[in-house]
Amino acid sequence: MSQSSIQDTMDAMVKELNQHSYNYYVLAMPTIADYEFDKKLEELSRLEKEHPEFADPDSPTLKVGGDITKNFVTVKHKWPMLSLGNTYNEQDLRDFDERIKKSIGENFEYVCELKFDGLSISLTYENNNLSRAVTRGDGTKGDDVTSNVKTISNIPHHLKKADAPPLFEIRGEILMHRAAFERLNKEREELGELSYANPRNFASGTIKMQDPKEVAKRPLDAFFYSWNTEKEYFKTHWESLEALKKWGFHVSQDTKLSSNIEEVLEFIHYWEQQRFKLTYDIDGIVIKVNSFSQQQELGFTAKSPRWAISYKYKAAEVETVLERVSYQVGRTGAVTPVANLKPVLLAGTTVKRATLHNANEIERLDLHVGDTVMVEKGGEIIPKIMNVNLDKRAPGAKRVIYPTECPECGTALIRNEGEVAFYCPNDEACPPQIVGKIQHFISRKAMNIDGLGDETIESFYQRGLVKHISDLYILKDKAEELKNIERFGERSIENMLKGIELSKEMPFEKVLFGLGIRYVGETVARKLAIGTKNIDNLIAASAEELTAIDEIGQRIAESIIEYFSNPAHTDQINLLKSYGLQFEAINTVITLQSDKLTGKTFVISGVFENHSREELKEIIESNGGKILSSISAKLNYLVAGDNMGPSKLEKAQKLNIPLISEEDLLELLK
Known part of the structure; x- marks a missing residue:
């Protein structure tokens, strides 16, 4: 293959x-299987190693995150x-317009922009390379979150063929699309984690995570x-936005150049209704004078x-009226209350249901059946009951x-200390839990079984097939029973059985995640697979051995032990x-770099x-050392970092085991 064809292949x-x-994460509409995507990514990574001269600075292989950030450095803007x-x-907008006219006259334009409901960010580019990303903070100084921001797929690390100044700052908003928010929040709820109230909070919480x-x-x-630089490059804000687009930045197409306040108001009225059709949240419109020289004046x-x-x-x-409260049982047994409302038009859609989150929310609102309630759909994706109109409460109304x-199987609900959700513990006989677990097992992130979907699993369960x-x-x-299912022909059966057979090749970490153990998400499953090596070791592991594994806390360890203590699960x-x-x-075959840590x-x-x-x-294993899962008298060194568990420290001190830092470890290799 010629050099030019290799570069063309890599670019494509x-x-x-x-x-x-983008299809998978932002639109939540994947057009390729995870396995196929991973294989393509591996192939691109291989080509980049063999031909680094053709590697793209914005390659998806670079947007996987770096090392853990212990503390965010504060940076002055x-x-x-x-x-x-x-x-x-x-009227305030008209008054604003009048003040502008009194200061600079009648000859000016406005730029109208959507006001994104996200996290403000400032990026610094030096010689076309992204050098720093800083949060807004208090406006004067913010946190350096460069490593985290570099993982965002549509933020360029390098500007290709850009006639940009050698040093400039660009301002923007980081956000999460509603489809992605709903999917991730649902995953959090299924794992028993607290859900985020809205996409803005989720995006903000994500950017401040320590692990990129x-x-x-x-x-x-x-x-x-918007952007800032030392000298003037453009005469108007509109020109600068066009340049940013050309340089590869994500600039909203829904921006308008307006010649007067009436056009501004038209833009505001239009988006007041149309905003609900966007895939992300906005909470208003920003109006700016277009000319930079007039801005300075x-x-x-x-x-x-x-x-x-x-304008917000x-x-x-x-x-509307609360008709009743129903309860949904998820695959992990969490019981979620849902308000069923008298249908009412809200933000362009007919609302029949609203989230109640948990028992605490019902108690906070002091809900009664038939209450007149105020329902809001602002930053919330799902409508939320804000308060009750007590003046309209009927005498003798029944309290919720x-x-x-359990509303599905009648088992007594439990609520673990420190948690907000109630759970049904009958995971082996509660219908929605059974169906949910199987649906989770076949999902893309778990076993990724082609030819099977949620509706098919529901149908199979109803027929007693699974x-x-x-x-x-x-x-x-x-096979004969399958053929009797409507719209399930021979080709469909063949594809499904092939997908099931192929799933036997999925690695241990995927199987472990697919089991649906509470609190064991993708990352935890991977850590457990690496840390325990096989299922037998995992089943036999003590809480102490489990918490010695990277990122496994006491709550996860207790959940794992409880899961495997059930004979039905081990069967x-x-x-x-x-x-x-x-x-x-x-x-993984480890190539020894030295034998300095042998023994x-x-x-x-x-x-x-x-x-x-x-x-x-x-580093330890490649120099002959051995990693133990727990502290015992056989241990030679405890490599201690910040936020180490106090029980580990106490046990190590009792056994007189030397504590060393990461620097001390590297010294051992000299």
Whole structure:
């Protein structure tokens, strides 16, 4: 293959994989299987190593996150990130317009922009390379979150063929699209985690995570809308936006150049209704004077520019009647209350249901059946009950009481200390839990079984074809029964059985995640697979041994032990073993760099400044050392970082085991 064809191939792969990432993470509409995507990514990574001269600075292989950030460094903004004056009143906009006219006359234009409901960010580019990303903070200084921001797929690390100045800052907003928010929030709820109230909070929480590798797994997007540099490059704000688009920045297409305040108001009225059709949240419109020289003439107040203002939309709300409260049981047994409302038009859609989150919310609102309630749809994706109109409460109205028994199977609900959700513990006989677990097992992120979908699993369960995950692997013996299912022809059956057979090749970590153990998400499953090597070790592991594994806390350890203490679960695993599923981690061949640590044993605990725990483990093993899962008299060294568990420290001190830092470890290799 010629050099030019290699470069063309690599460029095409970058473009294709970036589009697949956008389809999957942002639009939540994947057009390729995970396995196929991973294989293409591996191939691109291989080509980049063989031909580094053709590697794209914005390759998807680079946007997977770096080392853990122990503390975010505070950075002073070169140009302060001032806030805008806000108004909810059209007359205030007309008054703003009059003040502009008195200062600079009648000859000026406005630029109208969507006001994104996200996290403000400032990016610095030096010689076309992204050098720093800083949060707004207090407007004067913010946190350096460069490693996290570099994982966002549509933020360029390098500007290609750009006639940009050698040093400039660009301002924008990081956000999460609604489809991605709903998917991730649902996953959090299923794992028993607290859900986020809205996409803005989720995006903000993600950017402040310490591990960029975890940030990379959460789909964020960014829009940019202004820039700063030492000297004037453009005469108008509109020209600068066009340049930013050309340089590869994500600039909203829904921006308008307006010649007067009436056109501005038309834009505001249009988006007041159309905003609900966007895939992300906006909470208003920003209006800016277009000319940079006129902006300078208008100047600033102590807090905000005189040449810009934001018009904020009021959260859409309406009054309706609470008809009843129903309860949904998820695959992990969490029981979620849902308000069923008298249908009412809100923000362009008919609302019949609203979230109640948990029992605490019912108690806070003091809900009674038949209450007149105020429902809001602002930053919330799902409508939320804000309050009750007590003046309209009917005499003798029946108070809503959260159930003590599972609404699906009648089992007594439990609530663990420190948690907000109630759970049904009957996971082996509660219908929605059974169906949910099987649906989770076949999902893309778990076993990724082609030819099976949620509706098919529901149908199979109703017909008695599957009652457990293991039943999927004996469907091949029920071919005649399958043929009797409507719209399920021979080709469909063949594809499904092929997909089930191929799933036997999925690695241990995917099988473990697919089991649906509470609190065991993708990352935890991977850590457990690496840390325990096989299912038998995992089943036999004590809480102490489990918490010695990277990122495994006490709550996760207790959940794992509780899961495997149920004979029904171990029976299922034995069946899956007999059907050929993978329950052992693939051993990674370690190339020895030296034998300086041969015969020495180590436990790694805490967070480190310069290396991740996995990197320290690799350093130790590649120099002949051995990693132990727990502290005992056999241990030679405890490699201690920040936030190390106090019980580990206490035990190590009792046994007189030397505590060493990551720097001390590297000294041992000299």
